[in-house]
Amino acid sequence: MTKITSIMIYGISFYLFVILIMFIFQRSLLYQPSKERLDPFLYSNTGLEKINLETSDGLVLNSLFRKPSTNKKDTIVVFHGNAGHIGHRVDKFRSFLEEGYGLLLVEYRGYGENPGNPTEDGFHKDGDAALEFLTKQNISKQKTILYGESLGCGLTVKLSIKEKYKAIILEAPFTSIAEVASRHYWYLPAKWLVLDRFDILSIIKNIKSPLLILHGEKDNVISFDLGKKVFNAAPEPKESIFILNAGHNNLYEFNIFEKINNFLKDLNKKDY
Secondary structure (H helix, E strand, O other): OOHHHHHHHHHHHHHHHHHHHHHHOHHHHHOEEOOOOOOHHHHOOOOOEEEEEEOOOOOEEEEEEEOOOOOOOOEEEEEOOOEEOHHHHOOOOHHHHHOOOEEEEEOOOOOOOOOOOOOHHHHHHHHHHHHHHHHHOOOOHHHEEEEEEOOHHHHHHHHHOOOOOOEEEEEOOOOOHHHHHHHHOOOOOHHHHOOOOOOOOOOHHHOOOOEEEEEEOOOOOOOHHHHHHHHHHOOOOEEEEEEOOOOOOOHHHHOHHHHHHHHHHHHOOOOO
């Protein structure tokens, strides 16, 4: 065996080893939950209260909820992104609370104090439990807004093809996790290794609700062109707010709340 042949064999073996490691630990890369206790200080003076969601596979998940200020106000259900926990989102959505909207910050399995391990199938069960909770609170689907943040967009779109809601809001959506992974790990066959695919592009045409997409054009986590693909594939009625100088985590520094609030107020004037 020549020296060059040996180097090639070692190189290929190392490459295959890297692929194996990435495949085994991929969920640790995709899901980055904070396991911190949900400190009441994070949601004090907001009216939010800790509630339990019971999933179909027997988990009890802590989440945060506040009813709308009046029966005329809608309730926003937030499915957050892959990192942190719901306590880290309270300030982001504080303006919605001040406006009188109801708010359900859904915490996933394996996040915060919650039991279980995050997976795509598990997230779907968590989402179903959240919507069942709202039904028990006598909050109709016509008064419910589903809000997906980054990874949460995959769950939001999946839920929104089943029923019609007041609106669907997607912040930094992607076509599929497989495509995102293939861009971040271009040197690996990532597209073919992904277990939890959250394939939005193939189902977005089936949503039944008015859609608003938010995306920063300088997003270096989920490329802006992926959000545009989702928007182009979605059915009417739909609107977009693309922010030229925004990245992945700073959209709310560009008066996004006011734009969302105006979008929702305009829906009340239209008959969809």
